[in-house]
Amino acid sequence: MKYLQYQWKSRLFYVLAISILVSVMLVSLEWTSWAEQINSQGYTHGEGEGKMPSILMYILPFVKELILIGVPMLITVALAKLIGRFKKRK
Amino acid sequence: MSDWKQNLQKTRYVMDALLLVSFMIVSAPQATGVPLHEWLSLLFIVPFAIHLLLHWDWITHSFKRLFSKISAKERFNTVWNYLLYLMMLLATVSGFLVSVALLPTLQIDINIQDFWSKVHHDSATLIMPMIGIHLALHWNWIVQLTKRMVSKKA
Numbered sequence: 001m002k003y004l005q006y007q008w009k010s011r012l013f014y015v016l017a018i019s020i021l022v023s024v025m026l027v028s029l030e031w032t033s034w035a036e037q038i039n040s041q042g043y044t045h046g047e048g049e050g051k052m053p054s055i056l057m058y059i060l061p062f063v064k065e066l067i068l069i070g071v072p073m074l075i076t077v078a079l080a081k082l083i084g085r086f087k088k089r090k
Numbered sequence: 091m092s093d094w095k096q097n098l099q100k101t102r103y104v105m106d107a108l109l110l111v112s113f114m115i116v117s118a119p120q121a122t123g124v125p126l127h128e129w130l131s132l133l134f135i136v137p138f139a140i141h142l143l144l145h146w147d148w149i150t151h152s153f154k155r156l157f158s159k160i161s162a163k164e165r166f167n168t169v170w171n172y173l174l175y176l177m178m179l180l181a182t183v184s185g186f187l188v189s190v191a192l193l194p195t196l197q198i199d200i201n202i203q204d205f206w207s208k209v210h211h212d213s214a215t216l217i218m219p220m221i222g223i224h225l226a227l228h229w230n231w232i233v234q235l236t237k238r239m240v241s242k243k244a
Contacts, residue, residue: 003098004105004143015142022176023183030187035205043204045211061118068218069225076226080163 094239102144103235109137113221117214125191131182132192138178167227174224177217184210 029035052060094100116134119127142149152168160168186193187206193199225232 001095001101003101004140008143011143011146012139015139019179023179026176026180026183027187029209030203030205035203038205038208039203041204043208045207058121061120062114065114065117065218068215069222072219072222073226073229076223077229080226080229 098144099235100239103239105137105140105144109141110221110225112137117218128185128189128192131185135182163227170220170224170227174217174220177213177220181210181213181217184213 094104112130112134115122116127116130122130152171156165156168184206187200188202188210189200190202
């Protein structure tokens with residue numbers, strides 16, 4: 001872990017300070033007209049949950065994640081390889 | 091594989107694998123239940139911070155390099171990483187602002203707005219394909235390191 005421990009206190013301070021600063025800026029989104037519009041319209045999700053067999057409740061969320069991460073990943077890898085081959089031919 | 095702590099690339103590989111697994115667990119509130127999802131999300135800050143610390147050199151040089159002559163792939167990768175960081179912060183911040191277990195346990199009362207519920211749901215969903223593309227942009231490194239980790243000689 002020597003790479004992680006090297007100057008970790010100062011580096012972590014910078015990471016946290018910048019993250020907190022950006023987070024505070026993100027919180028200010030709640031004063032935008034976009035937020036006002038969504039708050040006035042209302043928002044709900046996940047009403048259909050709880051009706052599926054219990055075992056699927058533990059499996060389906062991970063299947064969804066694998067698809068949402070895996071499909072764009074494979075498409076991008078394939079596209080990058082295609083672009084690479086196209087550049088080599090040139 | 092036992093020497094992974096002595097090698098920067100292998101340390102990154104192990105920590106990144108842990109980050110991905112912890113992200114997948116944290117991103118499944120339907121499976122873990124919302125209270126555990128919120129507490130695990132708080133813990134998730136640790137592997138996320140480790141990921142940033144292990145890529146410190148890239149972080150400090152990337153912004154300058156963005157304005158120099160670099161390949162389109164590197165430019166896209168840099169902008170994508172910044173966007174992913176912003177999206178991760180947005181999902182985390184909005185998660186805290188819709189907390190129904192963590193903040194009440196800490197005696198912090200908040201008025202949950204529909205806006206933050208929608209932002210949290212949408213950003214958490216959008217992060218997944220963004221991570222997929224992030225992984226794809228480092229595909230060669232992942233394949234190379236996987237081979238080195240599995241191989242007994244390396």
